[in-house]
Amino acid sequence: MASDLFKASGFGSGLRRRAAVGIGVLIGCTGLSSRAMAGEAEAMTLLKSMTRYMAAQQAISFRYDTDLEIITNDKQRLNLASSGTVSLARPGSIRATRSNGFINTESVFDGKTFTLLGKGRNVYMQVPINGSIETLVDELKDKYRRPLPAADLLLPQAYEELTDGVIDVKDLGSGVIGGVECDHLAFRKKDVDFQIWIAQGDRPFPCRYQITSKLISGSPQYTVQVSDWQTGAAAVGQDFSFVPPDGARKITFDDLKKMKDMGELPSHYQL
Template sequence: MNLNLKRITHRLGYALLAASTLLGTDRVALAQETPAPTATAAKAFKDERALGLLKAMSDTLAGAKTLDFKIRGIVPTPSPTGQYVSLFASSRVVMQRPDKLFVAARGDLFPSDVVYDGKTVTAIGVDRKFYAQREAAGGAVESLMQSELPGSDATRPFLDLLVADPYAFLTKDLYSAFWVGRSSVGGVKTDHLAFTAKGLDWEVWIGAKDKLPRLMVISYRGGDRQPTFTVEFSDWKLGAPVASQTFVASIPKGAVKLEFKQMDPVK
């Protein structure tokens, strides 16, 4: 599966990756005698129910003219010693199709705002009063996935769910798919789905009624370190009016302009 989740977590996702395992007690467990699918057997294990639910989620997201939601969680982040340490991250994401995006990233990671107005990408260091800005190629929000946005990963949105056809993107080169059962995330009844790709396992909890992603877990399989990222989505608003000012970059007075490559505070 060319899900590019490695790119999501390392290039797109630190600001948006969230971990809050708010699962309720009504989860329907897989029967113990059911063997877990493996990468070698996965191509023969594609549950149509799971794919259908993923498609419903994709259609719900793709059909909305505007999307407004929040993400929060704990992000495993490499330390100088090589150990992964947990940092808290939270973000608000606002998108207006086809070509406008606003991301406010807060928490322990680099607090920043990213604004894309269809022509220009602006990243603002909220606390440190500096910014970077450049002309973009223009076009749909997903075109941003073809090039780096400025700053640390904390400035990057969870773009892979915002493309025109998330289903096609998420299922490309998929090894396996199956429905795990019913669960409750933040008080919302969900369908729990699991998928496998080369070197990668990922799960998503989709609202049973609203068909929106509520939780996502991404686990890497390979190498000495195998971090797991968990994302919680909340406060979904689909199709709601968005003030045009949302997509106008508000640069603090006296802020210093930097080159994009200088925006990462750890470098």
């Protein structure tokens, strides 16, 4: 069920604040349509500015916290929380860590080889992938069925991916995420809704990104929140070489698929 959320969310794919008014006013207000259209236009402009800023950064590092909501067969909502770090250098280098209490992994890509290290088991898997970060995202999603969460925000075509199939747009005004004042935008597609909080000012990075699947009963959500955003010379973790830890054992991708504690979910979450 959770893997369906990743696919539906676009990982396997990418109103200014107003006073509340009564239903009668909403129905009878002849100026509502033009104001809504103005809100849509501003939201699209803010989103495009964010994606252009992201694409222009040659070196990036940040910390993240994620929250994956899972709906059990008896309709109970559970949440799987993870934290990690990401550092990247365009066009083709990235290093990412992820820990959720059950899984502790590190992924490294140097433009030629993708490595996944399972720190708990002290095992690592390597596959050849030659190209850019965009190539890596596509191959992990399509060939290996291991999509990178929220990777669509990092791609050069992020704006096109995010807006493809959008049927409703809202500018919800300001919000504060981790002490950073943000523009809060909401978008609807046929299969998913998503919200994004974009830092105001000259560094419009995504502070929070939330995706709601409409194809799964209960409409579970996936949220990623970003902190410690750094770019250029201030970006940390810009070494993309991989040196196996002492005693680490190399395994194949088929071996990896058999390890339940190396998947997207711990075994006892697969309800």
